[in-house]
Structure formats: structure tokens, C-alpha cells
Amino acid sequence: MKHLKETAFDENIAISPLAIPILAGPGTIVTAMNFVSSGNFIHIGIVIAVFAMMCILTHWAFRLGDKLVLRVGKNVITVIGKIMGLIIAIIGTSMIIEGIKVAFDIQVSGIN
Template sequence: MDFFTFDKATVGHVLSVFMGFFAIMNPIANTPVFLGLTAGDDAATRRRIALQALLAAFLIILVFSLLGSVIFDLFGITLPAFRIMGGVLVALIGYQMLHSSPSAVHQPSDADMAASRSAALSVAISPLALPILAGPGTIATAMSFAAAGGTAELAITIGAFALLCAITYAFFVFGEGLTRFLGQSGVNVITRIMGLILAVIGVQMLVDGLKGAFPVLG
């Protein structure tokens, strides 16, 4: 993709990357999780926790986006192989979201939850930044998008995730009103819609990986 090309296809690709991140990070469904983890904290502390968590998540995705090719070379991983495994992982997370069940690879364990409550600000790193916001599925999605092309793909991937982090911060800070408005049933509906989108993105990643590994399928 030409870095300076800004046509319909480019806009569609940018939206696809953004929606992929939005579906897997799902700020609407994660807002009640954030509110639960910060229950009892004042507004200033909540804003600080939200900011630290999202900065940490952004740095994690930034590192994996920038060093994706280095990691591939270091471990002898090919892009098609990563897309196949990443596609399976992302599709499974989406499938579980479709059934309104939390993903085991994208949710904090009971031990994480218990440990995080011991210190308010520790919640920002674990379990919020990792694994809720920048879990394996998010990392796999970022590396797949960033490794698909040159500078343009990298810029789109990082830019889309940065925008989503800003949107997620707003959801977290003003989340109480949103969750009251939607109710649990509304949150569940949105989670299932995001799960469907995520499952489709995962299958597309899998298809692209198979085509790369077996050119005869193309």
C-alpha cells in the first residue's frame, strides 16, 4: 500500500483495522470490568488508573508492531504461520464472545483479580493492560496487520490502536452513565455483535495465512 495513497480502498482498510481492534478490545464490554476493579476509588484515581492502563497497553502493542519482523526472524516464524495461528486464536475469542462467555486467554484469572485488589494502581498493569486490553488476541491482531505491508501498514496499525485507546479512556472515565443506560442486556448484545465481527476477522486471517502457506489455494 502506497503511504501517500488515500482512496476508497485505503479508507476501507483503515476502518477494517480499527474495527478489528475495537472488536477484540471491546471498550463497551470492558467498561463494567474497569468499574468493578476500581470500585471504591475516587474519580481522580480512576482517571489515573485508566490512563496508566491504556498507556501500558499502547506501549505493548507498539513494541510488538515495530518488532514483529524481528521476532519472526528470531524464532524462525513465517507470516503465513503466524496468521494461521493468530486467526485461530482471534476466531476462538470471537466465538466465545458470541456466546457471552469470557475468553480464557483474554480475561484475568482469579489469582490476577485477587492480587490486583491489593494495590489500587497495580490494577492498571495487571489485569487491565495485560491481559484485558492488550491480551494475546490483540497482540496477534496487531502483529498480523503491521507485518502485512510496509510503513503505511505500520502507521495505520499504530494510529488505529492509539485512536481506540483514546476512545476507551473516554468509556472508562464516563462509564458509569453508559453502563446504566445500556444495562447488562445491552452490554451483552454489543459483546455478541463484536464477537461476530471478531470471529469473521479471525477466519479471514486464517484464510490469508493458508493462502500464503499454500499458494495453490489462491
């Protein structure tokens, strides 16, 4: 039986350039701007309350990240990170393909 050496693991999992657009990306900002621009003070208050709630949830997720890693395990966190990276790569590839289709006016029949 072959045993692998202990792998190096980055203990600071909360800081990730991939997580920043997920928290408040262009889609989130545009949606909030559209919702607020055509709304009244109640709509503005709802948007601010939702953003505040997301900030609080994100803060607690980062504060409890070490306990989560201890409970779930480093290997599971690594696997989830790799799966999320793959999903983001697939979304990016799809966006590039759609951009090329639009830029060159390519019509593909039978495939969306």
C-alpha cells in the same frame, strides 16, 4: 511428493478489524467507566496509567511485528491468526445463543 506453490501473504499483519475490539472494546470501556465513577483521583490515575501502559505495549508490539514474523515464521503467524479467528467465532456464536435464550425466555435444564 506434491509441492504447493508459494502462498500469498499479507505483510501488514498489524491492521486487523478483529484486533480493534480486543484493544479497547465495550467491556473495557464500561469497566473503566464504572471503576472511575465510584473512585477518587487515585483510581482515575490508576486507570489512566494502565491505559497508557497498554498503549505503549501495543505500540511496541506493532513496531516489533516484522521482527516477530521473521523469527517465528509466516506459517506460524497464519496458523495463530486462524486459531484466533475460530476462537472469536465461537465466542460470537455463544453470545448469539445466549441472546436468543434471553429473548425468548428459553430455559435449558442441565446445560449452562
